[in-house]
Amino acid sequence: MPLRAVIRLIACASLLVAASAAADPPTLPGDIIADLERLQRQLQQGEHDSVGERARTQARRFEGGNAADRWASALYHQLAAGAEAGAGRHEAAAEHLRQARRTQEAPQHQRERWLREEARLRLAAGQTEEAVTLWLDWHQRHTGSVDDRWRLARALAELERWDEAAGWVERALADDPSPDERRQALASAVFQRAGQSEEALASLEAALSAQAEPEAWRRAAALAHGLGEAERAAVIWEAGWRLGVLAGEEDLRQRIELHLAAGTPARAAEYLQAALADAALPDTLANRRLLARGWEEARDRERALDAWRTVAERSDSGKDWQRLGLLAHAWGRLELAQEAMQQAAAHGAEVDPRWLTNR
Incomplete structure (x- = not known):
């Protein structure tokens, strides 16, 4: 339990002693008030064990007496709770507060304070379910x-x-x-x-800022993407990138892929083209495929065809040559289409024989 909570418990004791002369709780004899005040001073000086022992003894002594005795017993339980909490024995402290708040002679507002403090002590003791039950009870009225x-x-x-x-x-x-x-x-x-x-x-999103951790930006973008809001994810990532929170090869590649997913392929291709030129990303076959895909989805025909030719030449894959041929044919580049299909066949792809004869 935090020290300030322990101090709060101690402070309540002095308030209760002062309140004992009021009409609400029974009036306490002077010797009891003096004893409570003495124990409170000792508790403030860190004498947890001696105060706890004395308070427990007195609480048991008075608990079966008249109204004033029962009120005194509750106050001693209050002090015992402070002593146990100060010594780190949270469960024992909570038990003392439970005993104190069962005292009918205690004012309702004080029993409510004890209920709240008991909930905190139960949580500190690892009794989460009991703590939640107490808090929900308290929150019904506060x-x-x-x-x-x-x-x-x-x-x-x-x-x-x-x-x-x-x-x-x-x-x-x-x-x-x-x-x-x-x-x-x-x-x-x-x-x-x-x-x-x-x-x-x-x-x-509300917590994202230049001071936020990169992982917070990544989580937000991933959640947006998972919700099917690819454009929102790209906007989040772009903001994090521009603030300098997101940086490095992996984040740059994710920036590009999010723009592809968000329907802004031209921007993705531009970023990737610049990254390859500056060696910010390695000039790998995978990145060249990504570039070709970006220009194709952006319907930038010349750049897309050039990019797919580069991929096909590097990969020596019949399927890559075939893809270039089909794309060239769809865009009216018949000579390139036939050349690509012939290369596709030479590299093992199944190609319609008509592509293999001069047209």
């Missing part, structure tokens, strides 16, 4: 902070209760539309697992 909503969403995600987790992420995002990277990753994961891919993508 709005809570943004941190509370994120905490509950994460706990529900740990339990793989994805739909509920998504609901709490939405509530958290309503007041925290630009969460930190850790929360953003949680939101995206929860939305995806809950089958809300569009919400997951929107959440990822």
Whole structure:
């Protein structure tokens, strides 16, 4: 449990002692108030074990008495919880708060505070399911902070209760539309697992910036592509590239392939042509095929035919020559078509015999 939460528990003790003279809880005898205040000071000085032992003893001593005794018992349980939490014994601390909040003499608002703190302690103790049950109970009567909503969403995600987790992420995002990277990753994961891919993508896109990790840009583009929004994926990748977040050979190739998928093949071919000229990408047969495909899909006839001839000459593949021949024939380049088909046959492809005679 964070130190500030422990301090909050201690601070509550002094508030409760002061409240003991009010009309709501029973009035405590002066010696009990003095003992509680002394234990609180010791707790602030880090005397967890001695305070815990004394508080537990006193809590048991007074729990079966009259209304004032039961109220005193609750306060001692409160101090015992602070001592156990300070010593890192979260489950034991949570048990003391459970005992304290069962005390009917305690004001309702104080029992609600104990309920909230017990939930946090249960989570720290690894009792996620118990923590979630307590938090959901508390949230029925309280709005809570943004941190509370994120905490509950994460706990529900740990339990793989994805739909509920998504609901709490939405509530958290309503007041925290630009969460930190850790929360953003949680939101995206929860939305995806809950089958809300569009919400997951929107959440990822909202967090993209020059400071975001490259993987965040890659995830957003991949999710957009998976949703069938290739153009959106290309736009995301292009923005990441221009900001310098995405860089290097693999990212450049993905940039090109996304433009092909997005229906902007001329841009893909231009980027690839420049990359090959600058040696930003290796001049491999695979990249030459990609270039030829780009110019073909862009219907840039001369560049496409030249690119496919280069591929065919490099590969010595009958199928590549055949593809060049068919493309040339479709575009009215009959001489090139016949030459290519003759080369295709010479390299083992099955070609209509009519292509092998002079026309």
